[in-house]
Amino acid sequence: MERYARSSAVAVIRLRNPPVNALSVEVLQALEDGLKKAEADPSVKAIMICGENGKFSAGADIRGFSTPKRHRVALGPIVSLIESSEKPVVAAIEGIALGGGLEVALGCHYRLAHVKAQMGLPEVTIGLLPGAEGTQRLPRLIGVPAALDMITTGKHIPATEALKLGLVDEIVEENTIEAAIRLANKVIGQPLGPRRLSLKPVPKLPNTDAFLREALAKVKKQARGFLAPELCFQAVKAATERPFAEGVRRERELFQRLLSSEQARALQYAFFAERAVSRDHLSLAPSPLPGTLLSDVYIYTGLGTMGQGIATSLVKAKIPVVALEQDLEYLNKGRKAVMGLLEREAMKMEGGAQTLDFHNPARLQFTVDFDLLSDVDLVIEAVFEDMALKKEIFHKLSKICKPGALLCTNTSALNIDEIASATSRPQQVIGTHFFSPAHVMRLLEIIYGRHTSPTAIATAMQLAKALKKVGVVVGNCFGFVGNRMMFPYVEQAVFLLEEGSRPEAVDQALEDFGFKIGPFRMSDLAGLDVGWRSRKGQGLTGPSLPAGTAARQRHGQRYSPLPDLLCERGRFGQKTGKGWYQYEKAGGRTAVPDPWLHSFLSQYRDSHGIKTRYIDQEEILERCLFSLINEGFAILAEGIASAPEHLDVIYINGYGWPKHRGGPMFYASTVGLPHVLAKLQKYSEAHPDVPKLRPSAFLKKLVAAGNPPLKEWMSYLSRQSPKL
Numbered sequence: 158m159e160r161y162a163r164s165s166a167v168a169v170i171r172l173r174n175p176p177v178n179a180l181s182v183e184v185l186q187a188l189e190d191g192l193k194k195a196e197a198d199p200s201v202k203a204i205m206i207c208g209e210n211g212k213f214s215a216g217a218d219i220r221g222f223s224t225p226k227r228h229r230v231a232l233g234p235i236v237s238l239i240e241s242s243e244k245p246v247v248a249a250i251e252g253i254a255l256g257g258g259l260e261v262a263l264g265c266h267y268r269l270a271h272v273k274a275q276m277g278l279p280e281v282t283i284g285l286l287p288g289a290e291g292t293q294r295l296p297r298l299i300g301v302p303a304a305l306d307m308i309t310t311g312k313h314i315p316a317t318e319a320l321k322l323g324l325v326d327e328i329v330e331e332n333t334i335e336a337a338i339r340l341a342n343k344v345i346g347q348p349l350g351p352r353r354l355s356l357k358p359v360p361k362l363p364n365t366d367a368f369l370r371e372a373l374a375k376v377k378k379q380a381r382g383f384l385a386p387e388l389c390f391q392a393v394k395a396a397t398e399r400p401f402a403e404g405v406r407r408e409r410e411l412f413q414r415l416l417s418s419e420q421a422r423a424l425q426y427a428f429f430a431e432r433a434v435s436r437d438h439l440s441l442a443p444s445p446l447p448g449t450l451l452s453d454v455y456i457y458t459g460l461g462t463m464g465q466g467i468a469t470s471l472v473k474a475k476i477p478v479v480a481l482e483q484d485l486e487y488l489n490k491g492r493k494a495v496m497g498l499l500e501r502e503a504m505k506m507e508g509g510a511q512t513l514d515f516h517n518p519a520r521l522q523f524t525v526d527f528d529l530l531s532d533v534d535l536v537i538e539a540v541f542e543d544m545a546l547k548k549e550i551f552h553k554l555s556k557i558c559k560p561g562a563l564l565c566t567n568t569s570a571l572n573i574d575e576i577a578s579a580t581s582r583p584q585q586v587i588g589t590h591f592f593s594p595a596h597v598m599r600l601l602e603i604i605y606g607r608h609t610s611p612t613a614i615a616t617a618m619q620l621a622k623a624l625k626k627v628g629v630v631v632g633n634c635f636g637f638v639g640n641r642m643m644f645p646y647v648e649q650a651v652f653l654l655e656e657g658s659r660p661e662a663v664d665q666a667l668e669d670f671g672f673k674i675g676p677f678r679m680s681d682l683a684g685l686d687v688g689w690r691s692r693k694g695q696g697l698t699g700p701s702l703p704a705g706t707a708a709r710q711r712h713g714q715r716y717s718p719l720p721d722l723l724c725e726r727g728r729f730g731q732k733t734g735k736g737w738y739q740y741e742k743a744g745g746r747t748a749v750p751d752p753w754l755h756s757f758l759s760q761y762r763d764s765h766g767i768k769t770r771y772i773d774q775e776e777i778l779e780r781c782l783f784s785l786i787n788e789g790f791a792i793l794a795e796g797i798a799s800a801p802e803h804l805d806v807i808y809i810n811g812y813g814w815p816k817h818r819g820g821p822m823f824y825a826s827t828v829g830l831p832h833v834l835a836k837l838q839k840y841s842e843a844h845p846d847v848p849k850l851r852p853s854a855f856l857k858k859l860v861a862a863g864n865p866p867l868k869e870w871m872s873y874l875s876r877q878s879p880k881l
């Protein structure tokens with residue numbers, strides 16, 4: 158505890174634990190001591206709680222949840238202590254007040270926030286619920302619907318919205334601390350009863366039961382097996398049904414249940430994995446990208462679907478863009494699309510179009526003049542996946558761009574070294590694999606080639622950071638990490654159809670597991686023709702296939718021609734109204750199981766002498782997931798990625814893997830590597846012509862080493878890529 162000024166009657170308690178003032182055991186102890194001291198000192202008439210360095214607090218120290226219980230201090234009783242103070246307590250909220258941080262503020266009698274502050278109860282995103290009485294105080298303050306929304310989604314809200322909701326009493330544009338002190342002085346001597354949230358009733362709704370029923374259905378629908386949102390709901394419901402103290406008891410019970418859950422462990426693992434992965438390589442860049450060098454950074458991009466998303470993403474990050482197309486027709490089409498996307502993005506932002514300033518040619522310029530690239534610092538090429546075309550463009554770029562310019566190619570599978578070979582500066586060529594829609598998806602796979610320099614890698618990581626994306630550095634191989642692991646997963650899904658399953662059964666099993674969308678719905682959405690073109694290019698199907706090739710064999714391995722057969726019939730998915738499912742019309746979105754496809758599958762099995770069998774959910778999951786995980790072990794062993802956390806971050810952020818399962822490699826560690834190995838061995842014996850089911854040598858090694866924890870896996874490999 159400190160004094161605001163020597164003679165002041167206001168005691169200041171500052172939460173201090175850089176970088177985000179997390180409420181560690183020490184911070185909580187100091188908070189409790191400060192409160193008791195201020196309470197006991199007759200010269201103190203009011204108390205102000207604030208955070209160090211312009212941040213209130215990011216909540217309980219998440220690392221503390223994995224320490225033994227005896228080392229934890231319960232936050233709830235401290236919040237109660239604040240509220241029961243006989244002297245008015247004012248929270249001065251700057252920067253962030255999240256989780257336990259906001260719960261501390263809710264214990265205060267008054268809350269004053271800086272206009273740029275953000276508030277939220279994000280516990281649900283790490284598999285928990287607000288466990289320091291927040292589920293009981295918040296509904297009393299802002300009503301059940303708004304509280305439920307904040308607590309079950311974990312979203313952060315800006316101070317202006319907090320003011321509208323009644324979450325804060327006042328917002329200020331400058332000097333929050335001074336304003337809070339003024340407020341503290343003003344309220345000295347005023348009655349505190351009405352300011353104690355635990356004493357307030359929960360505001361009544363016209364029909365609470367009906368509201369809660371609907372809200373629960375919505376939460377369950379979105380959760381897909383994720384436990385925390387439903388338990389958050391139960392805690393808020395308790396506030397509507399029970400007196401405060403009983404509601405708090407219920408909250409504690411539910412909190413403890415979540416705290417000991419595998420899901421909370423998975424989500425907290427994912428939280429730290431994402432931060433660790435994003436930090437990698439950054440320090441190697443000579444100078445930071447946007448911010449300091451903003452006016453020097455220019456980007457060139459083709460303006461197809463990917464280019465449109467990339468350009469939008471760059472403008473959102475306030476990076477000046479030069480958008481280039483091959484001719485005026487494509488340029489005008491692209492310009493219209495980018496402007497449309499930016500208008501929509503601006504509508505979601507405070508300040509709208511003015512904030513993004515995208516009508517300003519210094520920020521966003523459209524051109525067909527290749528020579529404008531002579532002065533750019535960074536180029537992102539985003540033409541379609543055609544090696545010859547990409548090489549032609551890189552050859553040109555290498556001639557036109559200034560010596561230091563970084564040349565990035567947006568590709569999902571092509572060989573970076575081959576693209577770099579078309580330039581005279583392969584050390585400055587790097588892959589940046591954006592995910593569609595590029596202005597929405599958070600993942601950026603960054604692929605280094607044989608000659609890519611560490612500085613180029615670090616600069617690409619800075620670009621990811623500036624775009625608020627999660628950059629993950631990986632090595633160069635077909636499909637890189639994400640798609641390479643996806644191939645065996647999709648392959649198994651199709652094999653399951655050959656053997657007797659249906660698209661809707663496979664999708665359902667994987668969606669019940671938690672994927673946002675199953676492989677067949679995904680394939681219909683992305684378009685079956687994309688993979689068809691690629692397989693034709695690889696000579697796996699189409700006119701270049703040698704006559705007499707067995708329908709279900711390629712290079713001595715099992716192959717399913719099913720996707721090719723659908724494409725030959727013009728079934729490209731949503732865009733043609735038919736694919737693995739049928740749709741109401743071409744471009745329709747509602748997938749309906751298709752009787753034509755079912756009978757087509759039966760005829761296919763008959764013509765190939767395959768006996769249809771019933772395939773249960775367990776087999777669907779094991780074959781799809783374990784083949785993907787098996788590829789992950791191969792990738793680690795080859796040094797294509799530097800740690801299992803990298804694969805997990807890729808899968809959570811780019812492939813819809815359910816975050817509450819921590820990513821594929823974390824999931825493997827939870828089910829146990831011996832189990833994964835045994836299942837792969839079983840399926841591999843049943844399908845000896847499917848190499849992707851053959852357990853990877855690295856997986857076998859880890860099992861032989863006694864199934865070590867995930868953190869130790871990499872120590873069992875002798876070789877690592879020098880760049881990772």
Ligand SMILES: CCCCCCC[C@H](O)CC(=O)SCCNC(=O)CCNC(=O)[C@H](O)C(C)(C)COP(=O)([O-])OP(=O)([O-])OC[C@H]1O[C@@H](n2cnc3c(N)ncnc32)[C@H](O)[C@@H]1OP(=O)([O-])[O-]
Pocket residue numbers: 176177179215216217218219220229230231232233253255256257258260279280283285286287288289291429432433
């Ligand atoms: C019986 C027990 C009862 C207990 C009751 C508890 C009840 C309570 O309701 C539970 C909670 O509050 S749960 C908590 C609810 N709160 C949340 O879920 C908030 C989680 N945090 C966030 O969302 C973001 O970090 C911020 C938006 C705060 C900052 O974003 P940004 O500016 O992009 O920065 P950044 O890169 O993200 O972070 C910078 C560094 O800070 C680190 N760190 C951050 N928060 C931490 C924490 N709470 N802890 C520890 N560390 C935390 C982070 O790891 C990183 O360090 P690293 O060494 O580089 O890894």
